Amino acid sequence: MIPRPKPQKDRLRRTMMFMNAQKPGLIKDAYIYGCDSIMLDLEDAVAENQKDSARFSLYHALKTIDYGDTEVIVRINGLDTPHWQEDIRVCVAGGADGIRIAKCESAQDVITVEKAVEAAEEEFGVEKGRTLLMAALESPKGILNAYEICAASDRMLGVAISGGDFRKCMQTKPTRDGIDMVTARGMMLIAARAAGVQCFDTVFTDLDDEEGFRAEVQQNKAMGFDGKSLINPKQIRYVHEVFAPTEKEIIQAEQMVSAFRENAAKGLGVFTVNGKMVDIAFIPGAERTLRLAKACGLYEGDLV
């Protein structure tokens, strides 16, 4: 068994790459592509009569493959299926970092999953609270309940919108400027920030439309998303490029964090950096910028 570090709720998640948990060739070393998280799928990618074999493949992958720093999340089947309880047992027994709740519509859905996770942690002797949760919002109801979902459990790391199902409900198609989903994305972002969890955008499925993909990633960054779900490794590099902080942002963040630490030691809570007032409220953001910069290979200092 490969011991994995305890999952971190607020780690970097610029890219979450989906792959079919049933395909050993895909999941054996998906970390080589450099995405922040991989999303092993037990749900839509797996045919109804293959759910068991996908779970076996998933369990053994989790037990034998060293995914290193790459976060391993599993998308389980919906709560309206006969599969989700067994999915959760396999995730917890295998030591997955997190579980993505498909088609989540209410806080109660999160609580239902959380109870099953807790029971599984008990059953398999896994540290209580280790397994993180995230929710996929796939319906108008899910979007309207986004805040209560985000705030439903301490295990919640974030929410993601699922474009395919959501557009179906809304009777819209993907548009170039994203107008079809802009309201939903905005509502979900506000809810996630209010609850203090992360927020991820949906996949972009037309692999040949590079221009469209780039436009969507830029919009994601501008709207304040933490990251994006992906379906192909070739999408990773561009997302990382767009989500990387600029040199100016990095320098500013570095100055803020070091000034804060120096001043805190002196007992000062408010001070100025380059003429701008800075207090503790700025620091998590600045630290996040530095962590991002470090992950992007743009910052080599030791403040984070």
Next chain:
Amino acid sequence: MKNAVGRDIPEELLVNGKEVYQGKNYLDGKYIQKAGPKTRRYEKPQESKIVDSLAQALRDCGAKSGMTFSFHHHLRDGDYVVNMVMKAAIEELGLEDLTIAATSLGSAHDPIADYIEQGKVVGIQTSGIRGRMGEVVSAGKLKTPAIIRSHGGRPRAIEAGEVHIDIAFVAAPTSDCVGNCRGIGGKSDCGSMGYAMTDAKFADHVVVVTDCLVDFPNYPASVEAIDVDAVVVVDSIGNPKKIASAAARISQNPRDLMMAEDVARVIASTPYFKEGFSFQTGVGGPSLAANLFLEKLMDERNIKMGWAIGGICGPMVELLKKGKVGKVIDVQDFDLDAVHSINQTPNHFEMSASQYANPANKGAFVNKLDFVVLAALEIDTDFNVNVLTGSDGVLRGAPGGHPDTAAGSKVCIIVTPLTRGRMATVCEHVVTVTTPGDCVDVLVTDYGIAVNPLRPDLIECLDKAGIKHVTIESLKEKAYSLVGRPDDLQWEDKVVAVLEARDGTILDVVRKIKPYKL
């Protein structure tokens, strides 16, 4: 005696001035006496050199037992000519003790394995050997050790008289009645005929085999009538479907694409990536895909490629047509886009194998090459590469131009996945050294990049560009941690193949494989 890559070369092979490999450029500056062929005069005006059959052509050229026949491999796995000629020589003329000196051999030539087993074919000299022929040679059934040479090593050996060709057979997509040959215009087109050129100049006799006779003069000719003794017209010289694929397509495999992008980034991090740089790449998945990413980086930096060489396929022709590469010079074509472009698209030229890669001439193209991107079956922690023997020790590959371009280029990049199935590609010791590690500079795998410590300048380039790299030892350990460490192969003493370095010294030997017992 141990050579410079640590391989033990049996003393009995070190006769007639043969030496073990001493490191690259060992023979630089030495003089050689070129061998000349003994050729027949055709003083009397001749209407036509067409003869009725291969058997007749063989008789006319004085074919007898013990001779060496040469072939070239532009028809690749579609070739019918080797089998046709050997059948006529052995079954119609009853010849024995024959040696085949081919620029390469493939699974199209499986029937030759029977002649080896019957003892009719006693020698093989080639770059590539695969399929059943590889198996019977590895089983020790060839009377003399096969000699494996690179594409540059072969013309060197021919010119030096180490290989004497009694009759060269030229598989010609088109020929006229006196033997001017071209690789296009027929029904089995192959484009460049670069590998046949040296053979035709240095063989005592030359027989052209064609399935498309055209009007005289068939010009500009790749092989010229002045060297040709006889022309034989047959129904078909090859299977066009296996000669050239419709179009070499760039891989969509994410693993290949990731490695290809890393290759391009490594290239762009060096000072040689500047206006007018030169480049060669293979047709394997990640090698070919490197074209795509390189083009993007060329556009970003606003530079153009000066020239490209090698086996050529569509993506490179595309760059030429877009004006992003100045000249393409071509020894072999891999797809119909390239076949139809050579000598047709302006600045797409043909060259001989000697011009391409011969280490003993005065101006081989490989010596001016900035970058080459190559594949590998295996690479060891000394950066030695094997592209000849499989993990079971059986002959199933071809050095081709690998050792020549690696030695000549300023930056040689090997690109390969870390593992193939259960086999570690990066390993402790390759089965056979076909390209010595002192010619290999960078390894790009799906699990990371390693730079040969002999190239601190390149390490600095990668560091400056922020390209992460690791030691090749750590890649080897990762590979073994994934698929396990294989047991050593078991060999018998008998040498079944001698692997010549491009300069003619002995780089390695392949021994008879010991049957595996569980």
